[in-house]
Each structure stands twice: as structure tokens, then as C-alpha cells.
């Protein structure tokens with residue numbers, strides 16, 4: 001706390017919370033773009049917030065991404081988290097396994113002593129395959145868990161970077177460029193006005209379901225994510241944003 005005051009971080013948190021209309025904003029010192037160590041600090045703050053806001057027997061939905069992974073790495077066992085079930089918001093993405101929501105949900109359970117469920121459904125299914133998989137009991141049950149999530153913990157991505165990381169086709173990349181997409185979350189690509197430019201068809205938590213979730217916690221830092229964070233916070237109701245000084249300063253400067 002003393003350090004935060006020293007760096008004027010409390011002020012940044014207050015200003016950002018007002019600008020974005022988010023109840024609680026936590027800013028960690030530094031810039032994720034400059035040092036990976038800052039992402040670890042975002043993870044530490046994320047783990048602390050999750051512990052604090054948790055209640056017994058809750059369901060926590062988690063997305064993929066390196067920022068949510070950083071939260072998973074910092075989690076430790078606690079009474080409430082031991083009775084928590086972690087569920088991935090979606091099945092597969094064309095990403096590295098460690099960055100996938102399934103892997104992260106299982107890791108959170110392992111770190112906390114909690115439970116987890118997996119969602120074995122690839123994205124971009126054919127209608128026939130979709131029909132068939134939806135009849136699978138295991139999948140049905142996981143989707144039912146997702147709908148009952150009390151907390152959702154998600155990352156926010158830079159649109160271009162996410163499209164490249166997912167090895168999107170040149171057509172999709174062109175669509176994103178033409179639509180001036182700046183941010184991405186849950187497979188939705190958003191422009192600076194908060195409009196959806198493109199979405200990856202998927203099984204799992206949809207944007208509409210987010211309104212039913214009691215608490216949404218977003219973790220994203222780095223100057224390069226400023227536009228993305230602003231856009232997504234204008235579209236979705238984020239209750240707690242955990243970010244870094246780099247992003248916070250860039251968001252406030254550009255507004």
C-alpha cells in the first residue's frame with residue numbers, strides 16, 4: 001500500500017474506475033509489455049481477489065490466455081476454494097495447450113484443492129457434429145455448470161495479436177482490419193466503439209450468459225492492450241479489473 005501511494009497508483013486506480021465505470025480497479029506497478037514479471041504480479045493480485053470474493057460451493061468459469069494462467073499459478077489452497085468447481089468457458093482453441101481454458105481450469109483445481117470439469121468440444125464445429133456432441137451427457141453437464149457460474153475470470157486480448165495466435169485465416173484478419181477491431185474476449189472481436197466485428201463460433205459461455213454471472217473479473221495488462229481494455233469494458237460489465245501501470249496510463253492518456 002505504501003509503495004502504491006509512492007507511485008501514485010492509488011490515483012490511477014481511482015481515475016480508471018471512474019472512466020471505465022468499474023467498481024474495483026487494481027493497478028500493479030510496471031508494464032507487462034516490458035517485463036513478464038509484471039504479468040506475474042497481475043496473477044498474484046488476481047489470485048488474491050479471487051480468494052477474497054469467493055464463497056463455498058461456487059462455480060468459477062475461466063477463459064484461457066497467459067494472464068489467466070498467471071492467476072492460476074499464484075493460487076493456493078483455501079477453505080472456500082476447496083469447495084469450488086472450476087469450469088472452462090469453452091473447449092478448444094487453436095492455441096498452445098497451456099493457454100487453453102481446459103488446462104487452466106484443471107490447474108486451478110490442482111493448486112487450490114478444488115474440483116474441475118472439462119469441456120471436450122473443439123471450436124468451429126459443423127452443424128452435424130454440434131448436434132451430436134450436444135447430446136453427450138458429459139458435455140451437457142459441463143454446460144449446465146457453466147450457466148450456474150457465480151464468478152467468471154477472463155483475459156482481454158489485443159485483436160490482431162489474438163487472431164495471429166489463433167492462426168486465423170487471411171479472410172478473418174482482413175475482416176478484423178476493415179472493422180478496425182481492437183480487442184478480443186471470449187472469441188468475440190470488438191472495435192473501439194464496443195461493437196462486435198467478428199466472433200469465433202463456439203460451444204461454451206456466450207456473451208448473453210455474462211449478464212447472469214454475479215461477478216466478472218478481468219485480468220489484462222500492458223500498454224499495447226489499452227485500446228482493447230477500454231473497448232471491452234464499454235461492452236461488458238466488468239466488476240473487477242486487474243491491470244498494470246502501463247495499460248492504465250495509456251487508457252487515461254488516450255481518453
Ligand code: BG6
Pocket residue numbers: 063064065066067068099154155156157158162184185186187
Ligand atoms: C484467450 C481468451 O485465451 O486469452 C481471451 O479466450 C483473451 O478471452 C486472451 O482475450 C488473452 O490472452 P493473454 O495471453 O493476452 O492474457
